[in-house]
Amino acid sequence: MQVAMIGLGRMGMNMARRLLKKGHEVVAYNRTVKKTEELAGEGATAAYALEELPGLLQSPRAVWMMLPAGPAVDDHLDRLLGILSPGDIIIDGGNSFYKDDLRRAGISREAGFRYVDAGVSGGIWGLQEGYCLMVGGPRDAYDHLEPLFRSLAPEEGYLYCGESGAGHFVKMIHNGIEYAMMQAYAEGFELIEASSYGKDLAYDHLCHVWNRGSVIRSWLLELAERAFSADPGLSEIQGYVEDSGEGRWTVEHAVEAAVSSPVIALSLFERFRSRKENTFSNRVLAALRREFGGHAVKRTEQDEAKR
Numbered sequence: 001m002q003v004a005m006i007g008l009g010r011m012g013m014n015m016a017r018r019l020l021k022k023g024h025e026v027v028a029y030n031r032t033v034k035k036t037e038e039l040a041g042e043g044a045t046a047a048y049a050l051e052e053l054p055g056l057l058q059s060p061r062a063v064w065m066m067l068p069a070g071p072a073v074d075d076h077l078d079r080l081l082g083i084l085s086p087g088d089i090i091i092d093g094g095n096s097f098y099k100d101d102l103r104r105a106g107i108s109r110e111a112g113f114r115y116v117d118a119g120v121s122g123g124i125w126g127l128q129e130g131y132c133l134m135v136g137g138p139r140d141a142y143d144h145l146e147p148l149f150r151s152l153a154p155e156e157g158y159l160y161c162g163e164s165g166a167g168h169f170v171k172m173i174h175n176g177i178e179y180a181m182m183q184a185y186a187e188g189f190e191l192i193e194a195s196s197y198g199k200d201l202a203y204d205h206l207c208h209v210w211n212r213g214s215v216i217r218s219w220l221l222e223l224a225e226r227a228f229s230a231d232p233g234l235s236e237i238q239g240y241v242e243d244s245g246e247g248r249w250t251v252e253h254a255v256e257a258a259v260s261s262p263v264i265a266l267s268l269f270e271r272f273r274s275r276k277e278n279t280f281s282n283r284v285l286a287a288l289r290r291e292f293g294g295h296a297v298k299r300t301e302q303d304e305a306k307r
């Protein structure tokens, strides 16, 4: 089937490649022309302006945005609503906040369009392994797009999750779980590293063994095995961990819904902590222990120099 892919980044480019490989017709558009040309060289039809899309697609048109969440999505949706025709389907496959979907789906519906929110998981491995897809929006649009989902996903790797927002809501929770799982693995390795057994253990081999029938086997452990075998002490990496929104939204949702989700919340807060050394909160703790119990504190180098 025909689809336009807007945004040929790490995700959109390989998703378009997978669709081409499976025999779909892809119209490619990207802000930076070089990537559009690259994909055109692999069989896609190039569009050098959004305004070219209507003339290159048959109705009902399917246009898939793979852009950073936020203003870029609003801007492209706004422009697409101005150039496409009622009945056409616009898909947001980025990591958008599900409440933004509700607003965007409403605007699209009022103008006669069908807006689909698709949570996509699989990262840079999706080209070979397939992308797990969690889809929300009008059911008839989902049914129409199913050939695309079937080609993008591994076998049985896509699901209609419900009305508008459901796809990105489920993807948000998925990422919250991902934060917590990663944190648990990270703490496990830190505990081993701090023990007398750590120095004799090859962590890549340990990951490998844990992935052979153990309860904690997982793809994350396969990735950990790769990372440890390339750099056993992870000495080339700083322990600074970014977050990309979904973890925060998951925790915000937990607060709104008054659902206790301490493990996910703590894994998010640990990421914040990873970005700071010698935190103010820890200095407050040390100061309080000194005040109430006369416990020793470690002086800063500056303070030592003054003495």
Ligand SMILES: NC(=O)c1ccc[n+]([C@@H]2O[C@H](COP(=O)([O-])OP(=O)(O)OC[C@H]3O[C@@H](n4cnc5c(N)ncnc54)[C@H](OP(=O)(O)O)[C@@H]3O)[C@@H](O)[C@H]2O)c1
Binding pocket: 007, 008, 009, 010, 011, 012, 030, 031, 032, 035, 066, 067, 068, 069, 072, 093, 094, 095, 096, 120, 121, 122, 123, 124, 244
């Ligand atoms: N990477 C992952 O593992 C992963 C997994 C699941 C979901 N996602 C989500 O998928 C979406 C795309 O992620 P990605 O990793 O492919 O990002 P990326 O590699 O940074 O690519 C972003 C794409 O969006 C385009 N773009 C960015 N800002 C734009 C703007 N203001 N106007 C027009 N085009 C713009 C870029 O065009 P240029 O080439 O011109 O810069 C590029 O093609 C995001 O929402 C992300 O959260 C990512």
